Amino acid sequence: MSLTRDDVLDIARLARLAITPAEMPGLSDSLPKILTFVEQLSAAQTADVEPMAHPLDGQSQRLRSDTVSETDAHERYQQNAARVEASLYLVPKVIE
């Protein structure tokens, strides 16, 4: 298992992570090692096995009634945001 520099950059792009040149050697070295390590799973006999969906047998996602359960606290929540104006989160212009 090996990854080229472009492979690493492609994974970083999919993960929305900016990678600095200083970080490249560490990632190029460790990611293939991890992927090689997990490849030992391919030896396991799993032909008739269903992938595990939940740690507990017979559990399914609960449903709840579609009613309002939260009160408006947007001002409080937005105190943690870097850029807010008129109760709106600001991001760089998306449409020219």
Next chain:
Amino acid sequence: MHTLTLAGISAGIKARRFSSVEVTQHFLGRIERLNPALNAFITVTADQALAQAAAADQVVAAGKGGPLTGVPIAHKDIFCTDGVLTTCASKMLSNFVSPYDATVVRKLKEAGVVMLGKTNMDEFAMGSSNETSWYGPVKNPWDLSRVPGGSSGGSAAAVAARIAPAATGTDTGGSIRQPAALTALTGIKPTYGRVSRYGMIAYASSLDQGGVLTLNAEDAALLLGAMSGFDERDSTSVDLAVPDYTATLNQPLKGIKVGILKEFFGKGLEATTESLVRDALEVYERLGATLVEVSLPNLPLSVPTYYVVAPAECSSNLSRFDGVRFGYSCAEPKDLLDLYTRSRGEGFGAEVKRRIMTGTYVLSAGYYDAYYIKAQKVRQLISDDFKRAFAQVDLLVGPTAPTTAFELGAKVDDPITMYLNDIYTIGANLAGLPAMSIPCGFVEGLPVGLQLIGPHFAEAKLLNAAHQYQQQTEWHRRIPAGYA
């Protein structure tokens, strides 16, 4: 006062030998004096703690309150705490003041528990040595040149150093049990779904579970009971009554069947650790247990299974950190993509990035079946192995960690070696089983942990077995030099 257990502190407050304010002040004083060398706390909430303690004293004065009223503890900094900095030991959340309480925090507040502060941890709980924290590594009070284990390393160091009488933790692959083992504490991770994950910052949602690090099994029973139970705000929370874990601690173990996990005694286990674990098995035999060797043939695949499933879930969970709504946001973003990628690139540390990228890769088109689906199938095989074992035995027993605490920096450059620290603990997470670690001896002054694993919802039996062992042994009473 600081060597008392939670139960001891509770009894002292109830008998008016001391007040909650006095106990809280005592621990805050110890934190101020001893924490700088340990780095166990990220935030100390002294004012809030003293206000909570004063309120608890009023409740006690009115003849009210329960067994945890006025008792101080620390919370791992992965639990959201209303109005208090909640960092997950990441630069990404270094400015995050939580607007609400995690269910665990709320329940303990309602039980009258006083919060001393928030403990250090591996960044986003990704690590086994507490060296990935943006706030710097935590030191092991048994030897300050060694790691306390991770990811709940701050909680472990704080309790072991008696600067907090107990602490919460979380365990995704061993993050309560391994640090408990490396610091001579009692640590329990309950069954998946037993403790609410609401407000517990997510790493790998199908594996994460909250629990406690305490001085003994009795305290673990007390604290775990108060934080367990159904929560409609966690969709995987299980609606099942919580038994009084303290009520069954004294049940005799006569006739109990204990499985010795064959796969846990192979190569990689230090001989000195193995010998102490075997001594502990003899204690169980004297207590009336029957020992049976049990084999779980797929268990050796638990670490590679985990390092597909956990990074996959982490890459999805951590996509919420985008520099927009909360957390670190980069300066002067050029455009939206630049805002996302630079906020994440600058806000996350190396190990977190490595796991996000591993997860992104195993979930990407063309690799999903070969890695992720394959791992979920092997996870099923491991879970089935445990099921077969529990048809024969009541509990499984083995070591918690392959070695005692290692030197700071010894494994940071080699992720695979670091990942193998959790070789004995990950299986329980993959199968959603309750598991705990209790002290079973020392090698050259460093603690060794014994791991007990039970079937789903067997917390009471685990705590009973741990308590009975602790009635026969003194290991859990030892205090590191300089902290007595």
